[in-house]
Amino acid sequence: MSAHSDEQALEEGSSFAPKFDANGLIVCVTVEAATREVLMVAYMNQLALDKTIETGVAHYWSRSRQSLWRKGDTSGQVQKVVSLSVDCDQDALLLAVEPGGDGKACHTGRKSCFYRTLETEDGARRLVFRS
Numbered sequence: 001m002s003a004h005s006d007e008q009a010l011e012e013g014s015s016f017a018p019k020f021d022a023n024g025l026i027v028c029v030t031v032e033a034a035t036r037e038v039l040m041v042a043y044m045n046q047l048a049l050d051k052t053i054e055t056g057v058a059h060y061w062s063r064s065r066q067s068l069w070r071k072g073d074t075s076g077q078v079q080k081v082v083s084l085s086v087d088c089d090q091d092a093l094l095l096a097v098e099p100g101g102d103g104k105a106c107h108t109g110r111k112s113c114f115y116r117t118l119e120t121e122d123g124a125r126r127l128v129f130r131s
Contacts, residue, residue, distance in 0.1 A: 011088050018049065019091040025061060026093055030105070033082035033096040039105035040113045044093065056081050058097055076101035 010017060020026050025043040032039055042060040044052065048068055051059040058071040058079035072078030079097035086093055099105055106113040116127040 007089075010090060016086065017090055018086060018093065019089065020046065021091075025063070026091060028060065028093040028095055030058065030079065030095045030097055032103075033098055036096075037112060038114055039079075039097070039099065039111070049093075052081060052095070053084070058095055071105075072100055075104075075107075077104060079105070 009015065018026050024045050026045075026049070028042050028044050029038060030040045030042065031037060043063060044059070045061040045068075048059040048061045051057075051068070051070070058081055060069045060071060061067075062069045070078075078100040079095070080100065082096045082098055084093060084095055099111075104111050106115070108115070115130055117130055119126055119128050
């Protein structure tokens with residue numbers, strides 16, 4: 001099979017073949033299913049992906065703790081998976097979830113980890129909190 005046909009099969013075929021990086025991880029963008037608001041970006045390894053698919057609850061790989069992490073175990077904000085999508089070359093995942101608890105996905109107590117925006121003025125860069 002040629003490289004072109006392999007690429008076409010990956011991009012246009014129906015086989016789920018996620019590409020993990022050299023550390024065995026794949027990036028996962030998580031959005032709220034109802035609003036499509038980005039809640040967080042995390043990583044999964046094969047075990048986290050398998051557990052997510054098997055249980056219907058989001059599992060991630062904590063790079064800092066080097067351990068499997070079921071979202072909501074300590075916070076109560078369990079993420080029920082509504083859908084799992086893969087990008088064109090299968091090296092990134094998109095989870096649409098129904099957030100549990102009070103719906104705050106960020107460890108800072110906010111709904112989304114993306115609560116600041118970049119502003120530039122006269123060459124200076126600063127982060128501004130979103131309302």
